[in-house]
Amino acid sequence: MGLKRAPYFVLFTTVLIWCSLLFAPPLLSALEAPTLSHVAYRFFSRICHQYDARSLHVLGYPLAVCARCSAIYFGFLGGMLVAALCPTRERRRFTLWLLLVLLPVLIDVVLDGTGVHASNVFTRISTGLIFGIGSGVALAPLFAEVLDLFLSKITLRSNFVKFSQERENAEAG
Amino acid sequence: MQKPDKFLPALYGGIIIGVISTVPFLNFVNCLCCAGILFGGFIAVFLYRNNFTPDTPPFTMGDCLAVGAMAGVVGAVVATVLDQVFLLLFGNVLKEFILQLLESMDLDIPEEALEEIRKRIEEVPTGIVSVFIELVFGLILYPIFGLLGGLIGYGVWKPPAPPSQTPSSATPS
Numbered sequence: 001m002g003l004k005r006a007p008y009f010v011l012f013t014t015v016l017i018w019c020s021l022l023f024a025p026p027l028l029s030a031l032e033a034p035t036l037s038h039v040a041y042r043f044f045s046r047i048c049h050q051y052d053a054r055s056l057h058v059l060g061y062p063l064a065v066c067a068r069c070s071a072i073y074f075g076f077l078g079g080m081l082v083a084a085l086c087p088t089r090e091r092r093r094f095t096l097w098l099l100l101v102l103l104p105v106l107i108d109v110v111l112d113g114t115g116v117h118a119s120n121v122f123t124r125i126s127t128g129l130i131f132g133i134g135s136g137v138a139l140a141p142l143f144a145e146v147l148d149l150f151l152s153k154i155t156l157r158s159n160f161v162k163f164s165q166e167r168e169n170a171e172a173g
Numbered sequence: 174m175q176k177p178d179k180f181l182p183a184l185y186g187g188i189i190i191g192v193i194s195t196v197p198f199l200n201f202v203n204c205l206c207c208a209g210i211l212f213g214g215f216i217a218v219f220l221y222r223n224n225f226t227p228d229t230p231p232f233t234m235g236d237c238l239a240v241g242a243m244a245g246v247v248g249a250v251v252a253t254v255l256d257q258v259f260l261l262l263f264g265n266v267l268k269e270f271i272l273q274l275l276e277s278m279d280l281d282i283p284e285e286a287l288e289e290i291r292k293r294i295e296e297v298p299t300g301i302v303s304v305f306i307e308l309v310f311g312l313i314l315y316p317i318f319g320l321l322g323g324l325i326g327y328g329v330w331k332p333p334a335p336p337s338q339t340p341s342s343a344t345p346s
Contacts (some may be wrong), residue, residue, distance in 0.1 A: 094328045
């Protein structure tokens with residue numbers, strides 16, 4: 001694996017772990033581990049309302065976050081995959097792009113809040129997916145840039161240590 | 174010349190995160206994929222960027238990530254403290270509002286489900302251990318989303334890359 005692909009791999013694995021964690025509370029509930037399940041639900045309660053009626057269910061129990069949040073996270077995972085397969089350093093119109101993908105979510109939330117139109121599972125998931133994929137595509141190259149720098153530093157450091165050891169050995173010999 | 178201090182922008186960003194996450198009804202903003210926390214990290218980067226002058230070296234992505242994550246740490250502490258202050262001063266306003274709303278609305282919800290909702294809402298975490306657990310959860314989650322906000326801030330305000338000098342343009346004719 002080349003160094004350019006490595007950051008995307010690390011990134012994708014991290015987001016995949018995060019998305020997998022969303023299944024932990026319902027699975028723990030299904031496995032009859034109520035204390036652990038309660039702790040897991042409480043952990044995610046800091047970042048989502050967790051209303052049962054607005055959540056997707058697994059084995060009869062709601063996921064750790066609501067349907068919209070779940071769609072955003074899984075969309076983000078998909079967006080990262082897209083960015084990894086078609087890597088680009090172009091970041092023109094970054095702000096416009098983010099606002100554009102956020103717009104459907106905002107419209108759905110505002111129309112629901114004002115009573116103009118009642119949001120449903122389809123609108124929540126679809127708007128969440130649009131935002132998730134869009135933000136994943138936009139942010140993945142930035143994340144990859146940081147990780148690339150970090151991994152390069154580690155590689156340089158390990159090469160330097162290896163070189164120093166070889167020189168010491170040569171001098172001792 | 175050294176880069177500006179990161180602490181003050183992170184502190185202001187953290188206070189914004191804490192206020193958004195705690196003030197009743199305003200904290201609904203966080204239901205949209207932690208928008209409040211992302212916003213705090215984003216604002217922290219904005220304030221950090223404003224401290225740069227033409228003499229200072231340009232800010233890097235690492236700087237923005239650090240400021241965003243620091244804002245998240247401050248935000249977790251501020252949110253936990255403010256949460257307790259609001260509970261002491263006003264009680265659980267949101268809980269009472271939701272209970273009143275449920276009672277006033279003529280919803281076709283089974284009595285068992287309604288009782289479960291009431292039970293969940295009544296479960297207000299109290300005690301020093303509970304506050305500590307909330308703080309720990311916040312210290313894990315808020316820096317992650319603050320960091321994301323910092324990354325978005327970098328994407329929006331990224332300093333323009335210096336023009337690359339080609340040998341033909343660099344060499345005077």
